[in-house]
Amino acid sequence: MRINAQSLTSFIPTQGWVLVDKLVQNMAFFRIKRSLTGATRFFRTIVAFVAILLVVLTYATPQALASDHQDTIFLASRLTAADLTDLFVFESPTNPKNVVLVMDFDPLIVSGENRPFEPNILYQFKIDNTGDSIEDVVLQFNINGKGSQQTVTVRGPSSPIKVGTTSALLPVSWTGQLNQTFSASNGIKFFVGTRKDPFFFDLEQFFKIIPDRNYNIQPNPNPPFTVLTFRPPGQAQDTLAPFNVHSIIVELPRKLLGTGKIGAWITTSVRTPRLRNGNLAQIERLAVPALNELFMDYKDHNNSNLQTPTQDASNQSQFIQTFVKAIGRPQGIADAVISVAIPDVIQADLSKPSGTYFGTQLANNFGGRRPKDDVIDVTASVVFGNAVTGITAGQIPALTSDNVGPNNANFLPTFPYLGNPL
16 A cells, blocks of 8 residues: 555644654754653654654555655655656747746656645745846745645746745746646746656666665665676666656746846745744755765755755765765866856756757856756766866776666657656
């Protein structure tokens, strides 16, 4: 039996969100025990009940393999609907005046599974168009109702009421049906529903190379780099090929986001007793693919999720430097990665007609990220090879490509661009 976030919410709506609040305040739900010091006997009883319930849920939740698709143990096993997997920002292939934003979340949906959407989560696209890594424009989405009657509410795009890790709801702009395209009067198109997961990666082999990134073997993973090669062409496998994902897809006029360079990231947020006036607390953040998965120890993911891009220079940069040093590569590799990937936002130049991955930083073009961009090979060829930097010292050629490419059958030439679910 699958116990999902919606059934958890309906079963213990108050205690469940108290636990989420503990996650937000204490950085990891494993620290609940520490927070009990000086608590009343009643509070101890409530926490004990929740802890027992979570143990039951742990054994009731099936395990599966993924990368940022299972970013923390909490998201992977307790609240999958808040687990962000990918952000795409790309030029519209059908209208040069438009830009497309795609948020994927709630991963590992098997073929034929009709997984409900979670109505207690706020999903946001955040756009910085002034270069300070603080959002200037936001698009907010939340799901209403249960079962076949679920709908989606859209707020924005407009300036946020609050910035940072606390969010306030904007006025409602539109509502629409799930799994159907709907349009707004200002030229925006929306799709919120189930799609084929577009991410392609031999994650199974990646977990042999860096076992720490696999949440199923926390907290005692095997040592890393006992395997120093991806599988060769013809043997490499796309681990995500059998799965669907939930997606929010928006195509809108570029001018609604800005006129020049932007930085984009996505977040999920929930209500907690700690915040009043209906405000919501951030529990997940994502932008540049493979950044956390490759460079950051799994135990540190949650702390990064609870921060904003303004903190990345002091936070994520240290993980990049440590990782590059650990694999025996020169400091110049770390410097190159930091220069294009920190802050953790996907950069795009809306004044340019088209682009390539990291193209805003490296090639003076649109930049962004398209669903078919082979982001794993791009990243691996820099970190383990000599791409961009020309540095050859300490190369590990067998790790510069996972030898998995996009399957054209998983994509559409027109909106909503991601392939139909399996």
